[in-house]
Amino acid sequence: xxxxxxxxxxxxxxxxxxxxxxxxxxxxxxxxxxxxxxxxxxxxxxxxxxxxxxxxxxxxxxxxxxxxxxxxxxxxxxxxxxxxxxxxxxxxxxxxxxxxxxxxxxxxxxxxxxxxxxxxxxxxxxxxxxxxxxxxxxxxxxxxxxxxxxxxxxxxxxxxxxxxxxxxxxxxxxxxxxxxxxxxxxxxxxxxxxxxxxxxxxxxxxxxxxxxxxxxxxxxxxxxxxxxxxxxxxxxxxxxxxxxxxxxxxxxxxxxxxxxxxxxxxxxxxxxxxxxxxxxxxxxxxxxxxxxxxxxxxxxxxxxxxxxxxxxxxxxxxxxxxxxxxxxxxxxxxxxxxxxxxxxxxxxxxxxxxxxxxxxxxxxxxxxxxx
Numbered sequence: 001x002x003x004x005x006x007x008x009x010x011x012x013x014x015x016x017x018x019x020x021x022x023x024x025x026x027x028x029x030x031x032x033x034x035x036x037x038x039x040x041x042x043x044x045x046x047x048x049x050x051x052x053x054x055x056x057x058x059x060x061x062x063x064x065x066x067x068x069x070x071x072x073x074x075x076x077x078x079x080x081x082x083x084x085x086x087x088x089x090x091x092x093x094x095x096x097x098x099x100x101x102x103x104x105x106x107x108x109x110x111x112x113x114x115x116x117x118x119x120x121x122x123x124x125x126x127x128x129x130x131x132x133x134x135x136x137x138x139x140x141x142x143x144x145x146x147x148x149x150x151x152x153x154x155x156x157x158x159x160x161x162x163x164x165x166x167x168x169x170x171x172x173x174x175x176x177x178x179x180x181x182x183x184x185x186x187x188x189x190x191x192x193x194x195x196x197x198x199x200x201x202x203x204x205x206x207x208x209x210x211x212x213x214x215x216x217x218x219x220x221x222x223x224x225x226x227x228x229x230x231x232x233x234x235x236x237x238x239x240x241x242x243x244x245x246x247x248x249x250x251x252x253x254x255x256x257x258x259x260x261x262x263x264x265x266x267x268x269x270x271x272x273x274x275x276x277x278x279x280x281x282x283x284x285x286x287x288x289x290x291x292x293x294x295x296x297x298x299x300x301x302x303x304x305x306x307x308x309x310x311x312x313x314x315x316x317x318x319x320x321x322x323x324x325x326x327x328x329x330x331x332x333x334x335x336x337x338x339x340x341x342x343x344x345x346x347x348x349x350x351x352x353x354x355x356x357x358x359x360x361x362x363x364x365x366x367x368x369x370x371x
Contacts (some may be wrong), residue, residue: 002204006106006250015212016125016133017180018118018363021319022066024059024139028304029316032297038168039066042335043140045167053087056140057096059169059312060085064097064136070286071183078173082117084108085138085311086165092138101357102134110340111236111265112219113137114170114315115359118336121174122213122361131179132347138169139310163232163309164302165266165294167257170315174213182261211326214360217247221342223355232354233270233293233306239356240266241277246339247360248283255285259331263345264306264314264338267293267307283316292317292338314338326354326365 023038032039040062047058053221060083066075081100084107085092093106111118117135122128142164155233156167221238240263248254266274271291278285292314293307318336325331339358 001313005215006246008220009215009250010123010212011215011251012122012126013124014177015214015364016122016174016176018211018213018323019175019183020067020070020172021179021323022063022171023316024063024066024320025312026167028141028164028197028302029166029296032302034296034321036319037324038175038316039063039320042167044141046190051251052140052143053091054095054168056085056087056092056138056143057166059140060093060096060136060138060171061099063138063169063171064100064134067134067173071133071173072187073132073173075102078102078132079107080121080133080136081136082107082121083136084113084117086110086144090324092143093136094142096138097136099314109338109357110310110342111139111232111313111342112312112338112357114264114309114318114358115203115336115361116339116360118172118174118213119216119218119359120215121172125174125176133174134171134303135174136169136171137311137315139165139167139312140168141165141310146311163265163306164297165303165310166308166313167294168312168316170312170319172315172319187339210366211323212364212366213361214253214364217243217250217360219243219358220358221355221357223339223353226301226354227351228354229342231269232265232309232341233267234273235341235343235354236356236358237266237273239272239358240270240274240337240339241281243358243360244278244285244335245281245283247335247337255283258288258333260322261285261335262314262318262337263289263291264290264336265293265307266339267305267309267311268299269306270339275313295321326363329365331365333362333364336363
């Protein structure tokens with residue numbers, strides 16, 4: 001069973017394996033620094049649909065199809081599905097994933113939903129309640145703008161502090177160690193991922209089954225009194241600081257114990273605030289911190305302001321950019337910290353603050369044995 005660590009964390013004695021990830025993005029994301037790494041890059045942001053909300057559901061469906069294809073599984077193999085998005089009542093998830101008929105937990109953690117979904121799926125698998133579980137999330141620039149700010153036709157000016165909601169969906173499959181071992185042997189035997197029967201290719205794909213979620217730190221809601229919905233980096237940075245500080249204390253670790261500490265959606269302004277807040281606590285992450293919102297867009301060339309955000313931002317960046325580094329052994333351990341701003345159009349219009357939340361997930365790669 002899992003071991004409780006400190007005040008908010010879990011260290012899994014039987015850590016689940018993150019065996020596959022997928023990423024589906026829109027046109028603007030494909031034109032950014034990570035273009036060419038995503039599984040699917042749309043020619044436009046409609047994805048063959050008539051409206052933005054349906055397009056976001058199509059993103060999730062496609063991401064789920066791809067991740068199952070990578071692992072060679074069908075919906076009936078997956079015991080539970082953890083999914084969420086930014087739309088009211090999480091309709092992008094419910095309409096996008098209903099055809100798979102997988103028992104589903106609908107989640108809302110704002111832009112931190114990828115971390116929330118991975119944490120709950122990891123707990124479920126580590127506890128023995130499922131051998132195979134999926135975590136899926138998405139966001140869409142146009143559907144998010146319409147819900148939280150203004151319709152695109154309004155053509156409002158965006159301040160530099162604003163982040164650009166990523167159009168994208170990321171999906172992940174988590175397996176128990178026993179299940180992962182079965183799938184690894186099957187993949188090696190059948191050469192699911194490679195036509196060439198070479199040791200090098202076989203080792204590469206066998207490594208896929210040796211990335212584990214070894215721990216999580218569940219975040220608290222942190223409210224610093226920010227009321228500007230166009231500066232979500234400032235709203236979320238205190239929550240990121242709180243969960244990173246707590247995680248390091250709970251696990252008795254330092255930032256140097258990680259190849260990278262990766263926040264989800266802070267952007268340029270939020271990153272600066274986070275680094276400063278942690279330095280006040282004598283914690284320096286400036287040497288190995290990055291943010292998915294800074295990785296996915298080139299703000300100056302693409303006009304995306306402070307960076308990227310949205311449920312899809314951290315999910316697709318983890319899947320397309322960081323997970324392959326764990327698979328290959330380029331990175332050994334990362335701390336993945338998606339961040340969320342907990343507002344609705346009603347709470348904002350009523351003058352409420354914008355609290356933040358963040359969840360920390362530890363991912364570790366292990367050398368594969370292909371003998």
